[in-house]
Amino acid sequence: MRERPLPRLLAAALILAAPASLTLPVLAAGQDDVLKCLGILDNGARLACYDRTVPALRNSPPGAPAAPAAPTAPAVLPPVAKEQSFGAERITDKSNPAVAARPQEAEAITAKLVSISQQTIDRYSFTLDNGQIWTQVVARSIANAKPGKMVKIEKGIVGSFTMTIDGVSGIIKVRRVK
Incomplete structure (x- = not known):
C-alpha cells in the first residue's frame, strides 16, 4: 500500500509558515504608523510622515518592533497669491x-x-x-x-x-x- 503524502506536506507547510507568522506583529506595528501617514491630507505633511516612518521599518531587525517616528511640524509652504x-x-x-x-x-x-x-x-x-x-x-x-x-x-x-x-x-x- 502506498503512503499518503498529505500529512508530510501539511507538516512542511506549518514549519515553513511559522517564521512568517512570528513577524506579523512587527509588520502590524509598522503598518499602524504607515496608516497614520495615509490619513494626512496635506501632500507635504504626508510625505514627511512617510519619510519618518519607512526608514524606521527598514532599519529595525526582524522580530523587533519598529521605532516610533518622531513627531515634527508639517512643512509650511510660502503662500502663493x-x-x-x-x-x-x-x-x-x-x-x-x-x-x-x-x-x-x-x-x-x-x-x-x-x-x-x-x-x-x-x-x-x-x-x-x-x-x-x-x-x-x-x-x-x-x-x-x-x-x-x-x-x-x-x-x-x-x-x-x-x-x-x-x-x-x-x-x-x-x-x-x-
Missing part, C-alpha cells in the same frame, strides 16, 4: 513656483496688458503686468488691443479661459503659457 496661480494648472513646468504650490484659485483676474506679440495671422500672445503670458486658442482679430489696456481673464467651461480687453468687443479664448 491666488492671482499668481490663476491658470497655472495648465502649465507643466514644475520649476514654476505657481505650479509647485497651488493654493485655492481665484475665479477671475484683472491685469494691465504690457505687450502683445503676434504668433500667426489673427493669433496673439499677451504679456500681463503680473508676469503671466496668455496665448489665443482660437484665431480672432483684436484690432483695438493695445499695451496699457486692462484685461479680465475668467474661467470658462471645462477648464478653458476667456479674456476680455477694454475697448475690444467680444471675448478671446486663451490658455496660459507662463
